[in-house]
Amino acid sequence: MNDIHFNRRTLLAVTACAAASVAAPALWAQPRLEKTKIAIAVGGKAAFYNLPLTIAEQLGYFKAEGLEVDISDFAGGSQALAAVEGGSADVVSGAYEHTITLQTRGQSFQAFVLQGRAPAIAIGISVKAMPHYKTIADLKGKRIGISALDSSTQRVVQLILSRAGLKADDVNYVGVGTAAGALTAFRTGQIDALSTVDPVLTMLEQKGEIRIITDTRTLKGTAEVFGGVMPAGCLYAPLDFVKKCPNTVQALTNAMVHSLKWLQTAGPSDIIRVVPEAYFLRDRALYLAAFNKVREAISPDGLIPVEGPQTAARALARFDPTVKLSNSDLAKTYTNVFAIKAKERFNA
Structure with missing residues (x-):
């Protein structure tokens, strides 16, 4: 059909x-x-x-x-x-x-x-929700905000998880959009981490609310994550x-x-x-x-x-x-x- x-x-x-x-x-x-x-x-x-x-x-x-x-x-x-x-x-x-x-x-x-x-997508953890974060393995069981299911923001998360030996379903994905909705979800504790794009990322960084753990906003960072252009x-x-x-x-x-x-x-x-x-x-x-x-x-x-x-x-x-x-x-x-x-x- x-x-x-x-x-x-x-x-x-x-x-x-x-x-x-x-x-x-x-x-x-x-x-x-x-x-x-x-x-x-x-x-x-x-x-x-x-x-x-x-x-x-x-x-x-x-x-x-x-x-x-x-x-x-x-x-x-x-x-x-x-x-x-x-x-x-x-x-x-x-x-x-x-x-x-x-x-x-x-x-x-x-x-x-x-x-x-x-991609200019970065993944960051909530300093408030995950103060003791050390490695990607700590994301297991956590709620990760993405723009929408099956989006590029989710795929970056899945790639990072796979390299750390985790499965795609070892975390819980929450669609929060890329603007005000993402900010609200992050600040109200609805999610523990966020995979998103700017300007939301920079706002959270400047306020000290997020700790970036993966960043593809530069060509160098992109090559490190994806292995090339x-x-x-x-x-x-x-x-x-x-x-x-x-x-x-x-x-x-x-x-x-x-x-x-x-x-x-x-x-x-x-x-x-x-x-x-x-x-x-x-x-x-x-x-x-x-x-x-x-x-x-x-x-x-x-x-x-x-x-x-x-x-x-x-x-x-x-x-x-x-x-x-x-x-x-x-x-x-x-x-x-x-x-x-x-x-x-x-x-x-």
Whole structure:
């Protein structure tokens, strides 16, 4: 039944693309877009993980490409993916590794522009709840906050546990989102540890409430955890959508790479001017401090490193028996064709 649903959804999306190609007006010096109205599902829009998406939206880069983009925010990446699988969205803004796990289920999704070249996820224990913490083994039986079940925040926990000889179900996972909900759950004792992204991490660090035990906010920290370059946030969609609507995908990629280029030179005043006030968690200085911590994790050009998919697959295979490196066709899970064109256009 799921396969029938998936094929029917894909058929509808492809039909919409074909219909839109007739009606969409020709854009200046650009190929005609197959589809101009695009729905993007994102897990934790206010998190730095998805900052390039927000910048592209706020600065009008999608509109400049002839796109009318509607962004729906969910608690975690797995829920954003479910929106695309269910047909209510066209594209996911989320973790690259989902394309690999989807392949094991017989579903073909493809990432086409990278937002983060490091996951920028950290795991920290509550200083109050676990004052005597010494090793990863101490997490056994504890409640760990994650954005949502089957999200990248949960997968980082599972990877760390596996390396310490623990099983994925040796801890209790609690979905708390990535913003105010995560803060509240942590501070009220609903969870003992937290796997999340900034700016929440930096706020808890500055208040001395959390002790970071695993950190992938830098390239060095990412290499230590994953053993290599680990592609993170990206835009990905059903492979049929990418094939049938290449001009639309190129327009989306152009907007994102334009955003990434802007972020490479953006100063504090630029960030404060563009990012919505609600994202600051009532503390602009803290938000900027968090931005400086994750800046290195932001992709400079939208290209997925060729060794990145292999790193992601190896990490998943450690705790997910359905992921087998010998059976994975990683070349189908991503493409750099669109990002290369966008990079040339914007000199990114």
